[in-house]
Amino acid sequence: MNLLATSPSASTAFFQRSAGRWHSQRRYYTLNSDQEPLEAISAIEVVFLPAEHPHLKPLAIAHHLSPDQAFQCGAKVTWESTYTNVQRKPLKGETIFGIRDQLMYRDRGFSTTAPIVAEFELIQPHVMRLQTAYDGASFEEEIKFVGDKHRTRQTITSRAGQELMIAQYLETRL
Template identity: 55%
Template sequence: MTSVGMTTKTLESLSLEFFQQSAGQWQSQRRYYTLNKETEPQEVESLITIKFLEQGTPELIELAKLHQLDNLEALVGGTKVTWSSNYTGTIRKPSNGSTVFGVWENKLYRDRGFATTEPVVATYYFTNPQTMCLRTEYNGSVFEEEIKLIGQSYRTRQSIISRAGQELMIGQYLEKRLEN
């Protein structure tokens, strides 16, 4: 699914503008709701750093190799996202990590997925220039995500995780920019 009348070039340009606007450091508060059982929502606080990547950067070349793309410079741009997360109200180890995203046409290539360390590919589209939507499928699960820029200082995200047509979890995020 893509926005009506949108060319691949326009879609790629929108994604690069979106990633440039997202670059910086963010404080993220999120909550995960498990839908198929009575479980208390999980709350997580994170510090997220988003770095914009130009076409041809070493991270994007490596990502193209990981996905076995014929043209190692096919990815027109992307981001590197690093995070440090702490679960609140529960005894879980802090989580630290990073992931690289690269754009080519209507695909968003990643070096890892939400629930796997294997490389994955999402299809993306925009409902407007400030709202990117992703759909990723692997291991029998579907991950749908909407990321919305709100002015210069806030982002919201919502993720819905499904398996066999049944929604299992919803993640809702509010992110506040700390610095560019």
């Protein structure tokens, strides 16, 4: 077992490092299709939430956890996205994460507004891997800091053991 994966201080440090404003450029590749990749840009803001932050209490309740000692830390993420190569309306949203042991509790998933739980591990102090599954789909994500001003993300979406989509992100700290 990876010792970083069980270290609350390492998880907290990763989320503290994530805090700030980011410019995200991303591409969505649909596998087994001739469809051109979707491209989007986003303005993202990540706010670090310490364990006692009031935003984490409703998250704990949604996941049937005791709100008093539910999470070691968390984050509030807001975004505004625009597709650059197709006509679609801009997307805005927010989500709350809470970390407890090797689980990341979220108030919503990638493609659902229902609360979800992801397994995560820090494979290095600057690299987090997430595994999430719901509604018959699974999502494997890796977030990697590249120095202090950049990070990459990649998400692979699968259903019934078949990989369907790869999303790749380059994010630059503002």
